[in-house]
Amino acid sequence: CGAIADRVREAVADRGPAVPPVGDDHVADLAYYVVRDLVGDAELTIPIRDPNLEDVEANRVGERVKVVARDRVHAADDRIPTNLVLDDEQRFVDLVTGLAAQDGVELNAATPSAKVNLEPDGVADDVTIRCAVALPAISEGGPHVSIRKQAADALTPVDLLRQGSLTAGIVALLWLAYEHHRVVLFSGPTGVGKTTLMNAHMPFVPFDDRPVSIDEGSREVRLPHETGVSLSTREHEQAFKRVSMADLMTATNYLNPDIEVIAEINTRASFESFAQILNTG
Known part of the structure; x- marks a missing residue:
């Protein structure tokens, strides 16, 4: 992200002195969107890579993504809604298809759902990420994604x-x-x-x-x-x-x-x- 932030600053500087000044916060936001949309997994880019989250759920189009914190000993509510929403079905389908493809599985009419293992960049090698994905063909509310991340260190x-x-x-x-x-x-x-x-x-x-x-x-x-x-x-x-x-x-x-x-x-x-x-x- 540091290299991307530098490129963002260079791109803004090339636009000329008339461009309003861009602070570090804005550069960080721009870098986030670049990573998310070009090399990440859309709205799930950060939750998938957040070591503090155990589960991530995107259940239907237009509904907020839910997460489950890893340390839930004193949590009042297991599933926590976020402000992330996948509100376009085709974009959601592309995300689901891309997640399955990362493990060599092609989702189609004959295989509308699958369980896959993910190994995205930015995640420790010893963390297992299990992902259940499905196309709208078998889900009334559209595509859905359910991600479970096994902790790097097993509980004793x-x-x-x-x-x-x-x-x-x-x-x-x-x-x-x-x-x-x-x-x-x-x-x-x-x-x-x-x-x-x-x-x-x-x-x-x-x-x-x-x-x-x-x-x-x-x-x-x-x-x-x-x-x-x-x-x-x-x-x-x-x-x-x-x-x-x-x-x-x-x-x-x-x-x-x-x-x-x-x-x-x-x-x-x-x-x-x-x-x-x-x-x-």
Whole structure:
């Protein structure tokens, strides 16, 4: 932004002495609009890159963008409306299509919605940004975008205890379950913290065990083990071969894991994988 601000000052100076003086505040505003409209993600440019925000929602045309602050321990209201509004449907569609394209997904009539991972400039490499996008074909209010940003540093059980999310007894039970290779299932709707809870307790897996995470959601699971491996079915990265859950299961078995982690159980294939893992121990 500093280089852009300098270019803005030069452009204003080239207009001649008759141009009204432009202060630093105005230059910053102009630089913001240049970044937003030319190299950013429209009105979502700043919220996507703001490390203090956990969720960003643009639900329909003409409605204010909502955000969720990362530190919500003492927040009175989770979703906070902003003054950002996408009031043009075609511009909204272009934004949704562009966000999906960043992860190699083409939205069209056959594929009107998708879940993608974003890696925009200005965001730390270890921050995972998961984005659900949809075209007007399946949304009554027009396109919509739902963005979730996984914190750079995973929460610890102590953090969850301080927030009142867990009790000490539950933490101790999960510790024993992981250490003795028992079955642990985190169940609930989207956004309630299943992955956060899983990541907080992955360090309880003994350091000399080999954990392997499989399925699409494995990109959000952190394995703090030198022996850990994550496998996923990102079809667009396999131009000549479609990777199936059966392929992942075969690859997982060859890795001889001590613990298997299925990051998402929401499809027929992932349920079959879960059943196979239980049956084979």
